[in-house]
Amino acid sequence: MNENIEQDLQKQLRKEAIRRNWNLFRQSKLGMIGLYIVIFFLFLALLQPFLFITGIWNKGVYDPVVGYEAIKDTLLVVECPKEYPTEKYESMKDCPGPGELNVKRLYLAPGVEVGDYYETFIQPAPPSSRHLLGTDSLGRDVFSQIMEGSQVAFVLGLLSATLGVGISTILGTIAAFFGGRVDAYLMRQSDLILMLPSLPLLFIISAFAELKVWHLAIVLGVLGGLGGSVITIKSQALQVKVKPFVDSARITGGSRWRIMFSHVLPNVAPLALLFMVFSVTGAIASESVLSFLGLLNIDMSWGIMIYLSQTDGFIFSGLEFWWLILPAGLAVTLLAGGFYLVGRGLDDVFNPRLRKR
Amino acid sequence: MSKEVLSVKNLNMHYETLSGDVHAVKDVSFSVKEGESFGLVGESGCGKTSVAMSLLQLQADNAKISSGSIQLDGVELVGMNESELRKVRWDGISIVFQGAMNAWNPVVKVGEQIREAIREHYPEKSKAENTEKIESLFKMVGLDAAVIDRFPHELSGGMKQRAIIALALSCDPKVVIADEPTTALDVVIQDQILNEIKKVQQLLGLSLIYISHDIAVIAEMTDQMAVMYAGSIVEIGPTEKVFSTPKHAYTRLLLESTPSVVGEKKKLRSLDGEPPSLINEIIGCSFSPRCPDPSSDCENPIKEMGLVEIEPGHFADNCCVDCG
Amino acid sequence: MKKNVIEVKNLEKYYEVSGGFFSRNKDIVKAVDDISFEIPFGESLGLVGQSGCGKTTTARALCLLDPKTGGDVKFYNNETENMQNIDNLEDEELKKFRRNIQMIFQDPYESLNPRWTIKDIILEPLNIHNIGDLQDREEAVVEILKTVGLTPASNYLPRYPHELSGGQRQRVSIARTLIMKPKFVVCDEPTSMLDVSIRISIMDLMLNLAKDLEVSYLYITHDLAVARYMCNRIAVMFNGKIVEIAETEELLNNPIHPYTKRLISSIPVPDPSYDRKVYDVNYDELDAIIAKHGTDNPMVDIGNEHYISTHDVKGLI
The missing domain is CATH 1.10.3720.10 (MetI-like)
Known part of the structure; x- marks a missing residue:
């Protein structure tokens, strides 16, 4: 019985010591x-x-080393006017606007005309709801x-x-x-x-x-x-x-x-x-x-x-x-x-x- | 009848700590007359050093004086701002701390350090005047004038403490507080320092407040004395009266638990238990848990606490008078 | 013939101190210089002196903490009931012999390991010497705590030293010391750090234990009043030497050596009406004794087992 009291006291004292140090x-x-x-x-x-274990994240997509996800983006191909301001653009800086792509940059993709929609992969991609901090240059x-x-x-x-x-x-x-x-x-x-x-x-x-x-x-x-x-x-x-x-x-x-x-x-x-x-x-x-x-x-x-x-x-x-x-x-x-x-x-x-x- | 130099009325002081307010000084009142020496005695933690610190308004940052007044020559010290206090300290009231001899700056000559203190208060005095003053102070406390040009490490403990006393006297204070000035010293040197303090006090007509845990030292050094217990004064009066007819049970136990080399060897009485924690409010008599023979009054918490006059000038706490 | 617990003859403890960084010659400091005393069974000797007089060095040498540099010390051996010189003991025997000598330290805040519980602290000597089985040891600890007045034991055993007051810690130190049932205990100012009110209860406890357990103390203190309360005999130490040794009351009432006189007259008296005289050092009495006995004998008996050192101390006091 004595033992028990002693052990209880010991537990209590230890708790107190922890609490005291924690307070400090x-x-x-x-x-x-x-x-x-x-x-x-x-x-x-x-x-x-x-x-990963619960499967909320797919290893193939989110693995920090070998994961990959292609973030597709669709852009309207435009040609930038020579003189400003125009109806669409205030100055040269505004062209191409958001969601647009200057046709001059597409010299490697023949057959794309102004007014077409062009699909591209963004790497590195900026933060989005799927990738809270975006992706790096390897996706x-x-x-x-x-x-x-x-x-x-x-x-x-x-x-x-x-x-x-x-x-x-x-x-x-x-x-x-x-x-x-x-x-x-x-x-x-x-x-x-x-x-x-x-x-x-x-x-x-x-x-x-x-x-x-x-x-x-x-x-x-x-x-x-x-x-x-x-x-x-x-x-x-x-x-x-x-x-x-x-x-x-x-x-x-x-x-x-x-x-x-x-x-x-x-x-x-x-x-x-x-x-x-x-x-x-x-x-x-x-x-x-x-x-x-x-x-x-x-x-x-x-x-x-x-x-x-x-x-x-x-x-x-x-x-x-x-x-x-x-x-x-x-x-x-x-x-x-x-x-x-x-x-x-x-x-x-x-x-x-x-x-x- | 000489006039009162220092009077303390209903001083209350507490420390704000993590575990709660510690009421270190509770309703302390006393006064010191010109040329008189007043002793404060009690166990460690009874609040005697807290009283000393409040007198100089040098208390720690977390200490708060909640009420009461301290008047030095009729000037109220509680609530003074720092620059006013600087003038009063050392000039009006100075202190010799416990272990102050270790407080010398080791790389500055002793004389220079005292000179600095004087310069702080009397910038108009010339260097020669100051040196003369220090020499006379050193002579008074039994030091050679050559000590002025010594570094602290070249002096023995006793010499350093003497020089500290000279430092405390350097601005001609009216009141000097000595807080256990001999505790770290050997008996033989303690004896010399005590004699020195006594001599200087009489010579200059100083008021001395002597704080100690050693009731024998208080007996030799003081005219009036107060016994402190758990933050309050439990007995106060002329030293001889307190020693010859102690009224409070704690005082009596203190007296009977001090061994002496003189007189018959007698059985000493021991005081069991610990002083109460000052965090919780103490209801009733603070001493009754340790009182060897508490009267029924003691255990009755309704009874009004406070000092009652037993004979002219001799007061004791209402509760533990004539028990134990 | 009285039995002694310790006999010390010509104990010396010298230190070599180099004279400085550039100096090659070494000075010798005689911290303890040729002291002799003995303590009979059940009696206590007070060793009194100023700090630096060598009293703590003596204690440490007797407890085998620092080796002595000369002299002969004999202890009483509990088992053989004989006096024994332990200079040439082998490690194992020496360890065994250490049970007979214990020490209580001055500072109750530093003499207990702050990271151990009270139980472990008191158990340690039993563990070191492997005495009894676990249950025996625990019972012994509870018993000794009761002896030193810490009850109920279960309230103290699991605590750490910093949770106890100074007086309680010193009781724990005493318990730890006495659990080995030594006959000789060195006490190095065990009450000087304690408050006046607690001091007496510790001193009374030690006196009672000395009577009940037949322990002899070598009680080291700077306070003659404390030594008077605790000891049968007092030895006054000065500059590494014992200058006077006598029965307590004889020494206090009839001091001969100028240093003893000086020491006695320096002690404040707790009585405001007592007029303490300042003692003016004079060597007349000592000179007379030297003239009578000569300086060949370091200690001379002047009757009543009152010994005076004939060593020349002129100008030192």
Whole structure:
């Protein structure tokens, strides 16, 4: 019976702790904005498989990589007058008008006369009710590509961040705890990786190896995990190491490993989580840059979308083909920024010194 | 009969926090006469530092004085704007904070920092005049004149605290608040600082408000004292009277729970429980949950709270008089 | 013959400090310099002095947190019931021996792991030493919580330290310390961070436990009044040395060493009518003792088990 009371109390206390931290997080407006952004993209990432499975979307049409839909348009062939204004057109700019096509552009289609109706495929097609964000130059749905891209961003960001933080937490704690040569070696290694500019390094790696999402996640994770975060985690671990509760465990006879894993690690974990959230931002940004430069072997991602619009020349045509550039660019900025803002919000929770009240 | 320099009437102050308003100061009234030293004693969280901060109008952003008045030499401080307050602070009333010795700017010489404070208030004074003033202040608090040209890190904790006292006196204030000025110091140095404060106070005829959790220090330093509990004053009067004939149960427990090196070794009484949360309104006697022997009056929440005069000048909270 | 729980002889703890970035010579700081004392069964010794006098260094050396640099320390072994020197123990034996020595820390906010529940904190020593089965351990935890006055135990076990008040945390620290049933506990100012009103209840609890469980304390404090309440004997430490050691009342009523006198006279008295005299340091009494006994012997007995250090302290106090 006693057990039950204890367990109930434990549950209740845990709930309270969660509620308290949630309230603290909620105080941070930026953090909440970030959270909404992240949730929005998470929703997008999960929505796409749902649409395919339920059959609302046809794979043949909406698949982000191999889907295709021909958007047909019927145009009236006209000849533009030489003098303006006429009854139909105010100035030269107005000809051809909406739904019309100047006969002079039809030199490749012999047999079409002025007054005929001409059928054509529009690629890239502007947004419509069937394709909310239009299609790209190959007739693929842009909205579906954005969803696919957010899946890639989440997988890559979370995977590399988890890996990186895992490595840096363990190495940082070991450096703090064993000191001496181990510490010196780990610190020099971090300095070295901090000094190396990471993007050029990634270019070189991508030249030697075929980088897929998984590979990139591992490379980014390891680079992040061996870099500067080891130093920060170490300094935090050093602070924890001299706390009386660690002394207390030593007096009782706890071994070094025991103290490290059960006392020091849990107390650097909040900081590590913070790092993790921030490094998601970096991973998403790095992926976009590498994809944009065409250095990644990925079917579809936000970076690839921008890359394609650039290689097809649409990026230079101003905002005429905005749906090819803006959604992907915004998505990268928003999600990377969203994770950053969530990190700021968490900072308020974990860092009591920053709390206002 | 010397005149009143500072009078606080029915001061109420609360902090607005996430979990609700914390009523840190409840209906506090006291007055300090010229040349008198007044002690405020109580546990941590009882509101003594909040009172000090309100006196200087230096309270935190989320603190609100909801009612009451603080008059310094007949001038009302509550509701003053920032520029008027700047004149009053340091000039009329100054403070020695707890741990203030760590508040020195480490890259500016000690003398220069005091000079800056004087310049802020008396821009017309010359540098030589100021230096002379600082030298005399340093002499008063037992520091060598050479300390003027020292950096804070070159001084020991006790010396830094002495210099802080000199800083507090630099603009000839009428009232000095000392908020636990010796808490971070060793007994021997605490003793020296206390003597220094006492000496300076008598020499300059200052009014001193001494805030401490240590009732022994209050006994040595003050003429009048007030005991605070849960945001309100539960007993106030001449120090000797409060010590010889404590009326409130809390005061009595405080006195009986303080060990001493002098006199017979006696069994000390412990005070169990925690002070009440200041978020909820306390109905009835705030001390009764911890009172070892609450009278029936104590548990009766209808009884009017408030200070009653027991003998001339000696007041205690109505509810816990003569119980416990 | 009295049985002791700890015998300390000529304990030394020296640190090497380099003289600066460019300087090659190293200075030696004698944090603890040749101190000796013993604590009989069931008695408590107060170690009193200013901060920086070496009292915490002594505590850490005795608890094997930092290795001592010299001297001989013998502990009472619960199992063999003999005094034992532990300098040459192997790892496993040393771990086993650590059960006999425990420490209570000053800051109740820092001495409990904030990410652990109270139950895990108190269980830890039992887990480290693998004592009893799970049920035994849990029963022991409930029992010890009752002993330190935290009832009902089920209300505290699943909580985290930050949900408790300072006094309750210090009770948890005491519970954790005593669950191993040590005979010797080092207390490093366990009440100095607590409020006056809570201080006495913690001190009373410790005194009662000392009586019931036959624990001896080495009670480290800067406050002679607290030491008087807690300890049978008091040792006054100054500059890394014990300058005077005697029965509590004997020391307070009949101090000889100028530093002890200075310390006693510095303590405020909670009585406004008491006129405390400012002590003017003079070395006459100490000089007389040195003249009589010479300085060969670092500590001399002047009767009543009252020992004075003959070390030259002129100009230091």
